[in-house]
Amino acid sequence: MAAITLMKTPAETALVQAFEAAKATLPGDVESRAQAFETFNRNGLPHRRVEEFKYTDLRALVREAAPFAAKPSLDEAKRALLDAKSFAGVDAVRIPFVNGHLVDSAIAFDGLPEGIDVVPLASALASGHEWLSRLSPVDWASKNPVYQLNSAFMADGVMIRVVGEVTTPIHLQFVTSSTTPVATATRVLVVVEPEASVTLVESHESTNGAAHQPNDVVELIAADGAHVRHVRLNAEGDQAIALSTFAVKLGAEASLNTINVAVGSSVFRHQVFGVFSGENTTAQINGASMLKDRQHGDTTLIIEHAAPHCESRELFKTVIDGEATGVFQGKIIVPPHAQKTDGRMMSAALLLSEGGAMNNKPELEIFADDVQCAHGATCGQLDDDLLFYLMARGLPKPEAESLLVQAFLGEAIEFVENDSLREALIASVEAWLRARG
């Protein structure tokens, strides 16, 4: 069989050129970046023939590669942050990024609450900081093409270490303000030391609707007995193509409660890679996606129960309006020794309009016999009987619909314990519904 050489698309060619041009100036070890880029160079953007990207063909969706954003001036950064709205009312330690670059002047490194250490990534990469060895804790992520692109291009980010119980949430605030489309690649590593606890908040937004191309990675190591609450909000502009990865490694008796709420982007792919590496750990992994017009929203997760006696619950809700397409791919893996695993995954989709589509692929991969694993997937319209009931009580149809959609998404959002965070997320659902009309 003759070897088939694929023609590179204009976007792929542009990315190769961008890497060649940038690699000398990007901070840190060029060799490891080149290694990460190598697979991309060989395979190009993942496309529908690659099983994990069957429903999200990046080769087709990413027509042009936007140039990587330069570091903004301090004035520009300040203006951008003034315009940022997400979680503005939530009391938090803010770690702001504008156009993919840390605004370090906005952080009082000395005045951080007790138990939090923050190290800017760009300088850490340049100086070979000792924490760098803790990057890439999850193999599933390291093998992933979107993550590899981030590894090749990551220009900035932070590394955060948490000791003890930290009550004030840490808000990682990503704002893109460039008026022309730009690409960004940020990397965040959060290490939560044994018995420590923290609430992490991420917001991703743009001050304009340009077709930005962010590729963000957040990596989390929750050591034994650590407790982490994590809320992520994708409120990117309508034209953005947003790729993101949340990779988490959980130690023994740790707990994680995480949710990704998506209201923005033209195309998004959010990936969650979770590994349970110690016993008696629990995780609640949720998602709520709202898609309209011709949006394409993909949530893909792999949860590996690498240790026995762990419990995971995954609950994903997708609402599809207009001609949008939703994708959910979720895989629970239980290796032979992980006895007494208890894993339950549910994906539910609601199609509000005729033109929408939903693709569900929930998988189980089980090698241990003493486990309880289940997944479910549903897909359908709003319940006519419920709608009728509400209308019979006097609600006009749009309001009745909104109420039911809110209730549907609310089931995933209600797991957020922090009141102001939960309310902010509910407000984003309400705003989405209002915009729908």
Added chain:
Amino acid sequence: MLEIKNLVVQIEDKRILNGLNLTVNNGEVAAIMGPNGSGKSTLSYVIAGKEDYEVLDGEILLDGENILEMGPDERAAAGVFLAFQYPLEIPGVASMTFLKAAMNAQLKARGESELSTPDFIKRVNAAAAQLEIPKDMLKRALNVGFSGGEKKRMEILQMALLRSSFCILDETDSGLDIDALRIVSEGVNALRSPDRSFLVITHYQRLLNHIVPDTVHVMHSGRIVRSGGKELALELEANGYADYRESEAA
């Protein structure tokens, strides 16, 4: 006759039974009472042959034969019946199917010929009528969706049909309302006979008003600490287990 001699049992390195001695004669109804955690349920599981328990010392003789080396199914065929505190649900297997499989397995093990279907149905229907078990319950999957009372009646039905010689009732009264308790007790009393003995395990005296024991044993910290007649149960009802706890502490 069942004789337990110096039985020492542990589970996951935790000692539960500490040199327990007990004799139950043919035709005798013996009650074992004791506070939670005294090892009552462990005793019933060890007699029936559950695997998680490690027998460190002692023996259990059924009609003179040590049954400790036997598997649970062999013990069942030899006459041991355990009415579970929490009967298990088996989805997809109709109660009738299960009863037939169990009865025939035991007949086979004893070298007797299997029952014909009409004989089997006749026996089941007769026994079920006595326990007020409706026919549709027998068609449903074993214990699936049964109420607490239905599950316990199903246990007693099996006890009647399997004709076991040594029957253990493990907290059979738990989760029963008064009517269910009456039906279950009547079912057990009807089975009392000179060649069948019972070990009734219970935390409360209530059940013993309905199934009146010949002997009562008090269990504490994995041992029988006191034995007596049926009046001992009343005494325990009045004074509780506090005396035994104090003697332990002393």
Added chain:
Amino acid sequence: MPAVQETIDQVRLIDVDQYKYGFETEVEMEKSPKGLSEDVIRFISAKKGEPEWMLQWRLDAYKRWQTMQEPNWARVSYDKIDYNEIYYYAAPKNNPAPKSLDEVDPEILRTYEKLGIPLREQEILAGVEPERRVAVDAVFDSVSVATTFKEELKKAGVIFMPISEAIREYPDLVKQYLGTVVPVTDNFFATLNSAVFTDGSFVYVPPGVRCPMELSTYFRINEKNTGQFERTLIIADKGSYVSYLEGCTAPKRDENQLHAAVVELIALDDAEIKYSTVQNWYPGDAQGKGGIYNFVTKRGDCRGKNSVITWTQVETGSAITWKYPSCILRGDNSRGEFYSIAVSNGMQQVDSGTKMIHLGKNTTSRIISKGIAAGRSENTYRGLVSAHRKATGARNFTNCDSLLIGNECGAHTVPYIESKNATAVFEHEATTSKISEDQMFYCQQRGLSDEEATALIVNGFVKDVLQQLPMEFAVEAQKLISISLEGSVG
């Protein structure tokens, strides 16, 4: 559970000891030259006395096949198949096309007797109620050796005969439908089959006819180094009904043998087809040596409105199973059903499931899949449910449960659920569990042995599917499942 070693030993023993159909029949065979070429295809076509258009169809398929690659997406691994080491045609030398049973080689008749397949109508008639009768087409390697009740079925207007005969006798019917459900270019194995298929059954039920008896085909691979490439085509015309059963066995051999079949079902308006399979090809020994590679394309087309196609399968055999009996729900209000029990033990690998493609309005489908993995086997459910834009009111319910016995096997679930219509309602649920130790103890306490208890619980687990089989088959299937799992618990 007692000693692990004991369990392992028992599992090691089972395949070899318990495959009851592993004997070989000594018959002198005539074979095509080894390997695959245009000449071999011409040889097969000539042997079957085919018209020119059929030969051309085969040659086109062969040409296409040479450009195709073996699929590798399934969760199975096996040594590369050398397609030139296979005989594509093998038939008993004496009278490969017997006119009556008296002309069939007595050795072959004895084979079917040993397998418990009745071929003599008078024997079947004795003491059997008429509606319980089963007509049998017996396929031995590459040819059909006997078809029973042909005459009686003909009276009802039902055509039931080997496909090679149908190509000669009813060329127009065959031409009209062959390859319309599984196109020649569908997939690697289906294309291979299109080039080299030898025998299989052809059924046509005319409008309004309820087929007066169950139809069945019994497939037997006997000859060494041969592949079996059968092709079955069933057409249920408007308002008709037919129930069809299929059984398969093969001798124990150290080398792997290839079975690449294609089955096409077509149901026109208001017609119903029930297709049941008990697949018990030789699974190989405990080390994974030998066994059948079962790469099968089965697809039903609910072409007419209100049509119904039901697939029921009990899969206990084969070293590798790659099989996705599917339904294309084209006609409005049509219904597709898939009921499956897949048992794997030893070193078996199963990758099986279904596709339900909703095209018409108010189409419904139902999938019940029960996978049981024991020994060192791998058992994967792979399924697709899709609703196209115009499939208003489509409904699907899927339930796939897996049961693991032992700690060296794997059970996997890979469903694809795609909806492009807002009014479609899809529900999917899957669970993986094991037989709980408490359930086992409870059964044992009532006097059941380990194996009896396992068989009982497993039968409860698969009950929903067994109920879909015709009665005689259900009993057989139940026994087969118990035998397949013997020794899998300690």
